[in-house]
Amino acid sequence: MGGGEEAAKRQRWMEEAFRMAKEALGNGEVPVGCLMVYNNTVLGQGRNEVNETKNATRHAEMVAVDQVLAWCRQNCKNPVEVFEQTVLYVTVEPCIMCAGALRLLKIPLVVYGCQNERFGGCGSVLNIAADDLLGTGTSFECIAGYRAEEAVEMLKTFYKQENPNAPKSKARKKDSDES
């Protein structure tokens, strides 16, 4: 298997996720980037699409999931089997909603950068990833902390710049105690 090789691969996928997050930041979007990797192939990648779709649930992870589903349709693959062998690489800890979605899809492993202090579903606010929920898919494993400081810095930069879509007072208030 070769743990070193595995780690190097992981590193490459995470670098790609960070590249996407930076791109999002450059375009005034929430700087979260993610990849869904199956058999060494990127089947889905996502960035936040809340504004375009006017749907507050269109987080990067949900967008990537739809791409994987589309790939499954095109390639006549069973999505259940594909997701069970897919790893998610994401710059920020998935929120509670996305963690719920990842459970329902039975994704086994999530590699992420920094904690999500506001909404995190892998330990920060709740631990949906690990909780005992028999009717909600399966729990999943997390590897956290890859370039965490950089991911936090990007989020901070984003929340400091004008974000017309955040309810103002709350976004600011929370921001200041996130240091």
Place this chain on the structure above:
Amino acid sequence: MKEHMPPSQEDEGSPAEPKCKRRRSSESCSWDILPVLSEEESQRITLLQAYAAPVLSKKETSRLVREVSAVHSLKSLQHLKRVRACKDRGSPHPLEMLLCLALAKEKGHVPSLSELLPEGQVNSCGLGQPFLVLVPSCPPLTRPQFQEASAHWPTSFHENKEVTKALTGQQFSREEKARMQRYMEQAIEVAQQGAERGNEAVGAVFVDPATEEVLAMGHDCRKSNNPLLHATMVCIDLVAHRQGGGAYNFDSYPSCSFVASVKGNSGTGAADLFDDAGSSVLPYICTGYDLYITREPCIMCAMALVHSRIQRVFYGTPSPDGALGTRYKIHTQKDLNHHFQVFRGILEEQCQQLREKWH
């Protein structure tokens, strides 16, 4: 579920019950609406050990309160009254006074006045022998908690009238309940339509309570090969479609529908609410809306409702992994930036049957 049951609404057969007087139809009375309260509101009160002493001479009371309070301020226990009247008429003293908290669990041994009150600071003349009492550790939030707390030691109570009304089943008028029933009936109908096409039998309806308008209705669409298209996610996206957005195509499910926004893409009332300084806040399009759903949402859907800034959720029947009362109470979760009200029990029996029929 640990909600307090409304005390009087349960016994419908009682002739003294005026609730069903005007309507003979048993249907309109066959469900009760229960608020799903936060952990703090629904739990029983916890008690602490404290020392109190009888006030032997009533006219010393105010001086004693002043002096004892200066030594033992009970800062974290502001809800406790310092002095209580002794209701027991046979009691030789009319009042009892709270002195301080007991530090460790004391068994039997109760310190003397001079051990509890430093001589130089309190003139304990007028107080009798200290004794151990149990006092509520937190301020009561609901009337049932207040009643329980007061039985131990008198507490102040800043009553939340809305919660009290909800707990006694008086929060909603007959007309409102009739409307709620209609919305839930629509949710049940759309659930059936979805189930007939192989989906889980779950239906949901978004309502703008300000206009009483049904904005969107949808059912579970997992059969469309997307395991995440639970009824709530479908409905949130239909509301987005209503605003000219949306991420999914529901053409193959005609029962999943929305009412086009009259004012076009951006002018709905809900969006306007936040529209100070002329900025657009369109992603939060569920602001001010109510969701009626046949069964309690899962964790993904419950958090999707937080992100969408829902105002209230009404569900029929609980779910084993439900996140609005059963396993989590996302709507009251500390640290999250949006909270909302949740009620359960609307047409509970019918919603439960829905699940059994299509399982």
